[in-house]
Amino acid sequence: RDLAHQLRKSTVLFGVAFDVENNDQIHVNPATGYIIDEDGIVVTNHHVVESFTFAEGVSKLAMGIATDEGKVYLVTEVLSTNKDNDLCIVRVDTRGDKLTALPIGVPAQQGDEVFVMSHPVEMLYYFSKGVVARNHIAKDDDSSAMYVRTMDITADYAAGSSGGPIVDQFGNLVSTVSST
Numbered sequence: 001r002d003l004a005h006q007l008r009k010s011t012v013l014f015g016v017a018f019d020v021e022n023n024d025q026i027h028v029n030p031a032t033g034y035i036i037d038e039d040g041i042v043v044t045n046h047h048v049v050e051s052f053t054f055a056e057g058v059s060k061l062a063m064g065i066a067t068d069e070g071k072v073y074l075v076t077e078v079l080s081t082n083k084d085n086d087l088c089i090v091r092v093d094t095r096g097d098k099l100t101a102l103p104i105g106v107p108a109q110q111g112d113e114v115f116v117m118s119h120p121v122e123m124l125y126y127f128s129k130g131v132v133a134r135n136h137i138a139k140d141d142d143s144s145a146m147y148v149r150t151m152d153i154t155a156d157y158a159a160g161s162s163g164g165p166i167v168d169q170f171g172n173l174v175s176t177v178s179s180t
Contacts, residue, residue: 003115004127006171010035010102011117012065013124014044014163016052032118032164032177033065033090034102040073040094041101044163045178046081049088053078065092067099068125085148086178102165105172108132108151116155118164118177130155151175 014033029051033044042065052063063075073092081088108114115129133152157164157177164177 003167003169003171004117007102007115007117007127007165007167008068008125009100011125011165012042012067013119014042014048014065016048016063017061030119030122030160031162032160034163034165034173034176035099036089036101036104036173038098038101040092040099041079042075042090042092043176044088044090045176046083046086046088048163049078049081049090050083063090071097073097087176102167103172105168105170105174107135107149108166108168108174110134112174113169114153114155114174115167115169116153116157116161116164116177117167118157118161120156120158120161122160126157126161128156 012033012035014031016029031044031048033042035042064072066072073094075090076093077091079089079091110132112132114132117125117127120126130153133154135151137147138150161177165173166175166177168174
């Protein structure tokens, strides 16, 4: 229970808002992210941010995060992104607020217990646990030469969990949810 409470403070709802042509409704594409610096540095997946930055046929309205306390902050800058590793680091305007950063851990090994906090299928702050089923190096389907380190886990997550933190039993970040 303490780990879930701790992790919830550093996990954010990452939202991308669009205005689709010929439709009078605003659409929000929710995903997950986590805070790595109290001054507003947040990590999510490259494919989450890519859906906003390279979307066609839509008016891009906003990209931001919401904390578990309900505070909303807009993304002001993409600091770094890596398509092959499916990671993206952004800066949000905290308006002077200090956020709760997630500590970085060491890579988890096969058999280690891991925990995930994410927003699968709009079930906000869903907490699950599992083990590292395997660590391996996989060839990236989109790249002819890129090999990426991959961790398969047994914890539950689904669409909307993209960018969610995977932590060890002490609450240290060991990986990021990328695909289901």
